Every structure is written in C-alpha cells, then in structure tokens.
Amino acid sequence: xxxxxxxxxxxxxxxxxxxxxxxxxxxxxxxIGDVLIDAAGxxxxxxxxxYPSRRAERAGILPxxxxxxxxxxxxxxxxxxxxxxxxxxxxxxxxxxxxxxxIEINIANLAGVPSVIYGLLGLGLxxxxxxxxxxxxxxxxxLSLLVLPIVILSSREALRTVPQALREACYAxxxxxxxxxxxxxxxxxxxxxxxxxxxxxxRAIGETAPLIVVGALTYVTFLPDGIDAPFTALPIxxxxxxxxxxxxxxxxxxxxxxxxxxTMLLLNALAIFLRNRLQRRSA
Amino acid sequence: MAAAxxxxxxxPAKFVARDVFAWFGDKRVLHGxxxxxxxxxxxxxxxxxxCGKSTFIRCLNRMHELVPGARIEGQIRLxxxxxxxxxxxxxxxxxxxxxxxxxPNPFPSMSVRENVLAGLRLxxxxxxxxxxxxxxxxxxxxxxxxxVKDRLGDPGISLSGGQQQRLCIARALAVDPDVLLMDEPCSxxxxxxxxxxxxxxxxxxxxYTIVIxxxxxxxxxxxxxxxxxxxxxxxxxFDETNTIFTSPRDSRTEDYITGKFG
Numbered sequence: 001x002x003x004x005x006x007x008x009x010x011x012x013x014x015x016x017x018x019x020x021x022x023x024x025x026x027x028x029x030x031x032i033g034d035v036l037i038d039a040a041g042x043x044x045x046x047x048x049x050x051y052p053s054r055r056a057e058r059a060g061i062l063p064x065x066x067x068x069x070x071x072x073x074x075x076x077x078x079x080x081x082x083x084x085x086x087x088x089x090x091x092x093x094x095x096x097x098x099x100x101x102x103i104e105i106n107i108a109n110l111a112g113v114p115s116v117i118y119g120l121l122g123l124g125l126x127x128x129x130x131x132x133x134x135x136x137x138x139x140x141x142x143l144s145l146l147v148l149p150i151v152i153l154s155s156r157e158a159l160r161t162v163p164q165a166l167r168e169a170c171y172a173x174x175x176x177x178x179x180x181x182x183x184x185x186x187x188x189x190x191x192x193x194x195x196x197x198x199x200x201x202x203r204a205i206g207e208t209a210p211l212i213v214v215g216a217l218t219y220v221t222f223l224p225d226g227i228d229a230p231f232t233a234l235p236i237x238x239x240x241x242x243x244x245x246x247x248x249x250x251x252x253x254x255x256x257x258x259x260x261x262x263t264m265l266l267l268n269a270l271a272i273f274l275r276n277r278l279q280r281r282s283a
Numbered sequence: 284m285a286a287a288x289x290x291x292x293x294x295p296a297k298f299v300a301r302d303v304f305a306w307f308g309d310k311r312v313l314h315g316x317x318x319x320x321x322x323x324x325x326x327x328x329x330x331x332x333x334c335g336k337s338t339f340i341r342c343l344n345r346m347h348e349l350v351p352g353a354r355i356e357g358q359i360r361l362x363x364x365x366x367x368x369x370x371x372x373x374x375x376x377x378x379x380x381x382x383x384x385x386x387p388n389p390f391p392s393m394s395v396r397e398n399v400l401a402g403l404r405l406x407x408x409x410x411x412x413x414x415x416x417x418x419x420x421x422x423x424x425x426x427x428x429x430x431v432k433d434r435l436g437d438p439g440i441s442l443s444g445g446q447q448q449r450l451c452i453a454r455a456l457a458v459d460p461d462v463l464l465m466d467e468p469c470s471x472x473x474x475x476x477x478x479x480x481x482x483x484x485x486x487x488x489x490x491y492t493i494v495i496x497x498x499x500x501x502x503x504x505x506x507x508x509x510x511x512x513x514x515x516x517x518x519x520x521f522d523e524t525n526t527i528f529t530s531p532r533d534s535r536t537e538d539y540i541t542g543k544f545g
Contacts (some may be wrong), residue, residue: 165388173402183405187392205382
C-alpha cells in the first residue's frame with residue numbers, strides 16, 4: 001500500500017518536472033513559429049546582403065550582421081583571456097588571500113549589474129576618456145566588461161572540478177605551479193571553460209541596451225572598415241525596425257530576428273564543435 | 284661537509300630524518316621522528332590511520348608544505364644534503380624523489396604515452412631524441428609494456444585501475460628519480476593488481492630506494508626489507524621486517540601487528 005503511494009508521488013513529481021520542461025519550450029516554439037511566419041516574405045539572399053533603405057522591401061541587414069560578427073569576435077578576444085586569467089589567479093594562486101576574497105565579492109556583485117549601467121560606463125570610459133569614439137572597439141570593450149563576471153565565474157567552476165590529485169601528481173613530478181597549470185590543469189578544465197565562454201558570448205551577441213548607450217548607429221549604409229569604425233549590430237537594427245510606424249518594417253524586424261537567432265546558433269555550434277574536438281583529442 | 288657528516292654515521296643512508304616535527308595548522312602530527320633509510324632497500328611504514336605515516340613521507344619530498352597551514356621542523360638529509368636548506372629548490376628535489384599516490388591519478392587529458400613522458404614535458408626538459416627509449420624503459424620497469432605497447436595513443440584513463448597505477452609508477456620512473464615514495468599504492472586495487480605491484484616493488488628496489496606506506500601488514504611483510512611502525516605521530520619501532528613481525532621489542536608494535544587495535 002505504502003509502496004503504491006510512494007510511486008504515485010514519484011510519478012507526480014516526474015510529471016511536474018516534465019511540465020517544467022515542456023511549457024517554456026511550447027512558448028518558445030510558438031514565438032519562433034510566429035517570427036518565422038512573419039519573416040517568410042522577407043527571407044532572401046538579398047535581405048542578408050542588402051543595406052538599409054527607407055523602403056522596407058529594399059532594406060537589408062548586411063551592415064548589422066557584419067557589425068555583430070566583428071563585435072562578438074573582438075569581445076571574445078578581449079574578455080576570454082582576461083576572464084580566464086582572472087579565474088586562474090583566484091583559483092590557483094590567490095586562494096584564501098584577503099585580496100582574492102575582496103575581488104570575489106566584487107565579481108559576484110558585478111554579475112548582477114544591469115547591462116545599461118555597463119553601457120554608461122563604456123560611454124564614459126571607452127568612448128570619452130580613452131577617446132575610442134563610437135567605434136566597434138568601444139562597443140566590444142563594453143560588452144567584454146559586461147560578460148567578464150560570467151566568464152570568470154564559469155572558468156573558476158571549471159578549474160575547481162580539476163581534482164587536487166592531478167595538481168599533486170604534477171608537483172611530485174617536479175613541476176612548478178605554472179607548468180602544472182599550463183600542461184594539466186588548463187587542458188583538463190578546458191571543456192568547462194569553453195562552455196562558460198559560449199554562454200557569455202551568446203549573451204553578448206543579443207545585448208542591445210549598452211550598445212545604444214555607447215552609440216551604435218541605427219542607420220548604416222556602409223560596412224565597418226576597421227575596429228575604429230562606427231557600426232551597428234543586429235539587435236539594434238531589429239529594435240530600429242520594430243519602432244518604425246510602417247507595418248512592412250515589422251516584417252524586416254522578424255527577418256532580422258531570424259538572422260540573429262541563426263547567427264547565434266551557428267556560433268554556438270562552432271564553439272561546441274571545437275570543444276568536442278578538443279575533448280576527443282584529450283580525453 | 285656532506286662527506287664529514289656521513290662519516291659520523293655508521294652506514295651511508297639515502298635519507299636521514301632527524302627530529303622531524305610536522306604540523307597542520309595548530310595540530311602537531313609528527314613528534315620528532317628519527318629514521319635512517321638505506322639506499323636500494325624497500326622500507327615499509329605501517330600504523331593505524333592518522334598516525335602520521337603519509338605526512339612523514341610527504342615531508343621527504345616537500346609535498347607536506349604545499350598544504351595551506353602545514354609546516355615542518357627538524358632536518359631531513361638526502362645524500363647528506365639538507366632538503367629544507369634555503370638553497371634547495373623543492374621542484375628539483377621532487378625530480379629526484381618520485382611519488383605514487385593512493386588513488387591512481389593519470390592525467391585525463393593525456394594518452395598513455397603522454398602520461399609516461401609527462402614529467403619530462405611538464406618540466407620542459409624534453410630531449411627530442413631518446414623519448415621512445417625512455418617511454419619503453421619506464422613502461423617495462425613498471426611491468427606494463429606488454430599490456431599497453433599497442434595502445435600507447437589511447438587515453439591513460441581508459442586503462443584498468445591496476446594498469447593506471449602502474450602507469451603512474453612508469454610516469455614517476457621516467458624522470459629517473461633515486462627514490463620512490465609510495466603512499467598506500469594498492470589500497471584502491473584488487474588482489475591481482477596488488478600482487479603485480481608487489482612483484483614490481485621487488486624488482487624496483489634493486490635500482491631505487493623505496494619507501495612504501497601501507498595499511499596492510501601482509502603487504503609490508505611481503506615487500507619490505509625494513510619496517511617502521513608509527514603510532515600517533517611517534518616512531519615506535521624500526522627494524523628489519525622479519526624482526527618486527529616475529530619478535531617486536533615494543534608491546535604496542537606487537538598489539539598492532541597481531542590485530543589487537545588499528
């Protein structure tokens with residue numbers, strides 16, 4: 001009798017968990033389906049390779065796409081080395097020191113700061129004080145600050161999963177701390193670190209608010225010709241189209257959303273592919 | 284100076300420990316250990332859990348000090364040279380004093396081959412030529428060559444537990460140490476894998492000085508020439524293994540080996 005009761009509770013709990021998975025997925029599927037239907041009319045090669053126009057049916061998204069790709073590559077170049085370096089310091093060198101504790105509290109707080117605040121910081125620091133102007137570099141630097149706490153926290157988690165026994169094995173073989181980190185700790189933690197990197201860059205590519213504050217343009221008819229060039233990005237372009245009164249631009253916005261989603265998925269797929277290759281080579 | 288000191292001692296010992304005290308934070312775990320470890324012999328250290336036997340061998344290769352809050356006092360000499368002297372680099376010391384741990388810990392990111400050569404790679408001292416010879420020699424010494432010679436590229440962690448432990452022994456041997464410290468190397472292995480490692484110790488002690496910490500009195504009796512019995516951070520008795528197991532002088536040693544406690 002009690003057995004059956006236990007099983008019933010077990011079953012109910014399982015169903016609740018299943019619902020927790022399915023309900024959000026249904027909403028998401030509905031959303032994506034709706035966007036795809038809206039975008040159907042505009043999804044063409046011309047749209048992807050075209051430049052913005054005042055006439056909705058001729059407007060394309062190329063400058064925003066190139067801007068976003070440039071932005072995200074620069075963000076990765078800036079945020080990943082710094083973030084992983086900081087995680088290595090905190091986890092491998094600075095453990096138990098007062099300085100590390102102080103830094104840790106600050107990082108946890110920074111992770112909760114709204115992104116528009118980072119935008120204001122970027123405007124003050126990179127655009128004005130450092131004189132980078134409203135450039136791709138200033139935007140990427142701002143996004144880097146934004147995702148840095150996530151990169152640091154997830155890299156620390158990954159480093160923490162490396163068993164202490166492996167570090168001891170290195171020391172017992174006569175390696176220095178740096179040699180142990182480079183040859184054993186980092187390679188072992190790499191898949192975890194990359195997962196964190198994927199998550200943080202996915203967040204960065206969808207960010208709009210800080211880029212608006214930093215001064216991304218909304219109507220760009222040229223491609224950025226360097227990291228100091230003015231730029232726009234996919235979320236900004238979408239935001240711009242959505243806020244226009246003409247109904248045709250809404251279709252463009254839907255198509256833009258599809259491009260953004262596909263870009264993000266492709267980047268994630270690339271990162272996961274790289275991670276799996278690294279894992280296979282090293283596992 | 285080193286020669287003069289050896290002259291004072293009766294026998295030239297590989298390791299000489301004098302009044303070694305060790306702490307974890309405020310807790311003192313070794314209370315003045317004096318022990319001479321002769322070259323090319325196998326010394327077993329036995330005693331109940333928490334008696335300081337692992338801490339003692341971790342003092343020999345300066346691994347003890349890596350634990351936060353841990354410290355040591357006293358003198359440990361390797362071939363007459365104080366290993367805690369300011370001029371001694373612990374990194375260099377550990378290349379002369381290899382260590383095998385309780386649980387097999389091959390590097391998961393490396394193949395069998397890379398694991399064996401890891402000590403050379405880690406320390407950046409990779410002679411391009413002769414790597415294959417080093418690899419084969421270390422694996423033969425660790426009695427693993429025949430089992431893995433066709434799968435050197437496989438991940439180290441794909442081997443069985445006993446093979447992994449012999450891989451770790453090969454890894455320690457590849458950097459060409461004088462001394463091999465073994466911290467309960469068989470405690471995670473089945474009896475067959477244990478027997479293989481014990482056979483190995485018999486062969487290895489011809490070329491290396493071996494210090495093995497073990498929970499198993501049978502193992503100490505089987506593999507060692509001399510046995511030291513530790514209890515609560517003190518060295519109670521140290522003698523030829525035969526003597527320890529047949530006619531111990533101290534009643535506590537007798538109680539322990541006859542299974543009255545521990």
